[in-house]
Amino acid sequence: MKRIATAIALAGLFLSPSAGLAKNVDLVTLPARDSVQLTIYNSEDITLVKETRYVTLKKGANKLQFSWANTLIDPTSVTFRPLDHKGDVELLDTVFPGQKPQHLIWNVESMFEGQVKVEVTYFTSGLTWKMDYVAITDPDETKLHFRGYVRVFNNSGEEYEDAQVRLIVGTINLVEKIAALAKRRGIPVPTRQSGKLYKDFRGIVMTNGLARAEESEKKRLNGRRPTIVKEGLSEYFMFSVSGQETIPNGWSKRMQAVEARDVPFDIVYRMRRYQYGPRPVRFFIWRNDAEHKLGESPLPDGQVNLFRQKRQKGDKGDDGLSFLARQQIRYVPIKAEIEINLGPDDLVVYETQRMSAERLNFHFNSHRRVDGWDDRTDWVDTIRNYRTKPITFELRRQWAGDVNYESEVATTLFDYRTTETKFDIAARSKRQYPATVTMHFGTNAKQQNVKLKDSDR
């Protein structure tokens, strides 16, 4: 069974204005798309489709029918404008026939007779894209091969053949969802199966698009991947996929958009019980900048899969991969850091012990009852590194109340209640971090913060 016609059928109806519109028998011609450009947003389910077609107009009144059965096009967004003979062709009005959902008719007045190139734009739902990243470190964990991929999903109900694809990174505001607008008036929603399934990847190449499609194909057959051109646009970033792509309805397609080899990265261990739990966690950190062979564009939200190459015995070759971590990263602006949490590492151990407690500076109320005191505690934190490489260890601890903090190890305040210390710990060694914490209680508590001994001076 043939399903919908190409989602958008543009028909020049050479009918006189008096011809009844209510008739259900139409004789139409189907001018093919000359070109199509998809601008797909990832923050909302919206795609701006811009297509050009050639229609033949006669002098005087023309009726052009545009229909989009079984697609997710927002009817309120459809626009029409002539690209040729602009002064001679005028759109008079647009009629949305009540009896025919997903149809409209443009009444066009033309002073010109013959072929005219027109542009039709509209918003559609169901075309989406997302990024994902693959990072593979060398066996020594010093550098990584970082790749980012865009994956475009087509569940729009329509097959856009040899489309120029542009992807917008950034958040836009919509007051109504395109899918909701498309589904108004009980219009059925396309399923994943709808659309022309499994059409040839190269699809039916439009006459005028042939040259571009061939050029794109030629590049592929040279071994080149489609390149992704990145450029800033207002507060957004636009990724334009070189050449044309055809993504049949229901399919998705993944293309490499970012690649950087030999990206240096830092390995940091963080102990933040309040944030990461009771064990230190390992981070790989690098920046989206030129120093790290990146920084050409922001990196959109996406999942990172992190691997490590295994070293082959007696050889420096690749003996397969180890899977290290999976993490969703948020939008990474240019020069911002990328942090991947690898989780706890069994080879780095952190322990903390409260060694002694002392009470002092008692304050008594008028009834000679204790209403203020200080509690001085000695803590010893121990970090053991069993790795064969030195590590950097960041320790943050949160304290409640009025606290004086003293340690022979350089300590700073991350915020008003969080102490922060950084250590370098040699390979296969341990380090102790003693600290004396005096907490003020009752009437002795004057603040809700931590004061370092140095800051008291």
Added chain:
Amino acid sequence: MRYRAFMIILAALLTAAAPVALGRIKLAALPERERVEIQLDNGKYTLVEEERIVPLLRSGKTNNMIDFSWSNTAIDKNSILFRPVAVREGGKFRPVKLIKLADGTKVPEINVINVAYPPNENALVWEVYAADACACKVRVSYLIANLTRTFEYRALADKPEEFLTLRKYMVLHNYSGEDFIGAGVWAGFGPKFQKEINQLDDLKLRIAKFTQVPIDKTFTFDWYTHGALNPAKPLASKILMHYRLTNDEKNKMGEFPLQPGKVRIFIEDGHGGEAFLGEDWAALTPLDDTMKLYLGESRDIVCTRIIESNVRHNVRGNLHNQEIVIKYEIENFKDKATTLRIVEQLNRLGQQYFGNTHGDVEWEKGGKTSKGIRFDYEFGGATPILLVKLPARPTDKDAKVKKVTVRFHVTLKNLW
């Protein structure tokens, strides 16, 4: 019924023009797996890597379309990697090299152009460029669910309970829907195995054996955790037995952290056989840490705890110190001398006798504390462990077991 090996079909589609045709009718070559590796070093994810030799045609009118599909296996579609690693040349494989195009740019001679995902199918299609027709060795990696591993241990103590042999096993559970024949299996440490593991199989592999591991057998008395032994002995409490094994080289281990898992403990019976002592869950034991294995209760050591004195000393206003002497009377009916670990939770002691201790108690050891007691602070300053040596029961059958009496004199300071 043997579960059928589910298919992971890697098909090099050598069609000329329409690689992904209507209905996906395919003419496919099915390259066999040359090698499979199961990586279990990540506790959350299992990575499978397979190596196959894929025949590729020279990219002329079209590129090669390689179709990878699977069914009834929980492969994470978003994790699949395709890596061309070598090209066969003169009967040998050499690494993939870069070639120079007419405009001077370099591209790999085998290059993945893109990946397409058909709807409602567990499949994907790689479009792969090949500079020349060749046999290419590719690695396909993916994360797979329901292929998991757990760890188990078997400890066999010698009869005097001085040393034990600890065997560590990895148990592979394959509910992934896929059979893996001749798969390399690696836990992230220990040896790599070449094994066959079929769907629904559990495969137990010994990955380490530590012999002559010294046993530190401990007896622990902890009043505040276990309370009174029974109404007849209201001042006595349980004595818990543990084996403590230290994961370091000195104690014949220390090769890698010991993963959590069940430990079954046996003892040689002196007649060439073994007796089961019990089992326990071992926690993750990093290097240099101690694995504590609970064996059960000891009935041959009896310890009673008596608050011998409890005196309040006012300091000022409602501020005071509380001076307490705790007397322990211990009898060892075992034929071996041992050490009893008495855990005193001073915060609980403070709460029992005065109420709110306002955090960790401040305390001071008093002069009446028995000289033979050694102190350990494994649980922190407010929970001292008193180590009391106990002699073996007398060998003379008429002699009675000597009751060892020790005192812990403690002053809890600045209470109110």
